[in-house]
Amino acid sequence: MASILVVDDEKSIRAAQAVGLRRAGFEVDTAATGEEAVAMVRDGSYDLVLSDVRLQGMDGMEVLRAVRSASPGTQVVLMTGFGTIEDAVSAMQLGAHSYVRKPSEAADVEQIVRQCLADATPAPTPPRAAAPTSRRDSFAGIIGESRPMRELLELVTKVADTDSTVLITGETGTGKELVGRAIHNASRRVDRVFSAVNSAAFPETLLESELFGHRRGAFTGASNNKKGLFEHAHQGTVFLDEVAEMPLSMQAKLLRFLQTGEIRPVGGEATRLVDVRLVTATNKDLEQEVARGNFREDLYYRLAVIPVHVAPLRQRIDDVPLLARHFLASFARKIGKDVKGVADDAMQALCGYDWPGNVRELENSIERAVALCRGDRVVRQDLPNRILERRVELPAAGIQSLRTLERTHIIDTLEKVGWNRKRAAELLNISTTTLWRRLKEFGIDGSAPQARSGGAPQARP
Known part of the structure; x- marks a missing residue:
């Protein structure tokens, strides 16, 4: 059953469209604003968005752009009672499937929706982005020429194009996520998604949903299906920060994913294979956490296939x-x-x-x-x-x-x-x-610093 999101700021039109499409056998959600619709698309999984163009706040064209960016596989049909040929052309250029004049009969809308879904084919594999032309391109944002930084970037260069898991360690504020991004940017996955999540930022249930997704009704507030980060980042890289803070029960689920490559959304029964390179980070000593019983030893060895340490700034x-x-x-x-x-x-x-x-x-x-x-x-x-x-x-x-x-x-x-x-x-x-x-x-310009009064300093005897 295809899932459709209807977006219209007029409640009566929104309700009528939803009723007609549900009768036609579709699963339908509704949104009253463009902002709400975009948030629902980012959090859920829709086959098609049917949106009015003239919305208060974010209009239909902006919704189109945001949906095509957040979920390229989601089709978009725009409706308006004030459309022009120029508007239609612009919508098509931005990726809309159809541009429909209002009012339209329910049967006509159903026919357009079915045609749109029939025309939709799996998104072709995006062409691989050009390989970075230099280490500077791959390591953008990482600044340093000290020996610890040179050694770090040499290691990143060596391991980037493998699929092995990487554990990045280092004190808070050393730039562990930047190193994770550098690994992704220097890899063959550079043209795919890089998703980062802080393991300590979510309670256990929500962290499982964030990583693996959930099905509608899986828990209170789960009003829509939602893809997890692992599915969203298929063929890309997922960066898990503060992995030492992950509850033991969640560690077991992460271990199973690393062993099988399969995800199962919260509230779902079917599993799905995904291809993701996992990079984790922590400011703690995981070996000590294992010894204290706070971290699974088997998961530690799975995560630390390639350990990478980021030196503190006082050492460079x-x-x-x-x-x-x-x-x-x-x-x-x-x-x-x-x-x-x-x-x-x-x-x-x-x-x-x-x-x-x-x-x-x-x-x-x-x-x-x-x-x-x-x-x-x-x-x-x-x-x-x-x-x-x-x-x-x-x-x-x-x-x-x-x-x-x-x-x-x-x-x-x-x-x-x-x-x-x-x-x-x-x-x-x-x-x-x-x-x-x-x-x-040494990064010093050598000019004589001005005295606090503004005059030139005098040489000391």
Whole structure:
């Protein structure tokens, strides 16, 4: 039995259409607004949407666009009493099957609906998107050139085009979902759906429905059939964040899916095979969770076929200048401010902080700094106090990379001579050209920071 959604803001017309189509043997739901209809299509599974064009709020053309985007296999028929040839052509170009003048007899509507459903064939396999032309295309959004980041991206490149499950670990705010997207973007599934869900955001029953779908009447509030993420992402990738928070009973169902590749909607009896690459993430130590009895050992081994760890920002301080400039450019553009960079003293503070909140904390800090900035550069006073008061803690052995030591030594020397590059170069026993080049590599422009009064700083004795 085909399922149809009737959309009309006139209750009498909506009801009449629904009655006529139900008598013709169709399963019918109704919506009074375009917004309600789009939400129902996203949450449910309809073969056809029959919508009026003139709706309050989102009109029929917008409904058409949204339905074709959310559910390409759903057919759309538009109805209007005020249509023109231009409207009809536009509707067809946007993907509508038919454009019907109102009023129409119930038999005529039924005939159009049946013809539309008969013409509908399974959507052809979308052509594979062109492979990314560079690693930058695949890893868009991942910023970093430190050794931990280079090693991470090399691993992602190696594992992306397999179907093995991936477990991404790392502290909160390190960008685990970005890594999951990078795996998808670098894989042969790049032209398919990438769906992300936070396992901790749903109660158990709703999480099962979110992943596997449900049938109408399966539980209170289940008024329509709904596809789950696994079915929606067929031939694509599903990213499950905070997987350690999943209840044990739900873990068993996820394990069964990984073993069989089959899904069964809540309230349904039939199973269906789906082809999905599963990537999970957690900020917890799953081996410890297994030992404590909070996580199934058999599921852990299924998920951790390929473990990927994202290093905290304090272990890749070299990336802070790159990330800071990236976020600054983004927020300056968004806010509409002509902020061009970060002053040297502010950058030193950023590089001297240990970032317990990782990249997310840095992003929020730069957004705040751009909002408060009164000149064309972010200065120390624009940064949160916690950054100015808290220095990075060295490992127990007091070991730092040579690059970090060099950067710190150069900045300390510049501060001692009031940011006089010529004197600093002499003390460092290098040429001013070499000093300029090293400052550029470290993301520091090397210009003397302005004193708070606005004058040039004086060299320290």
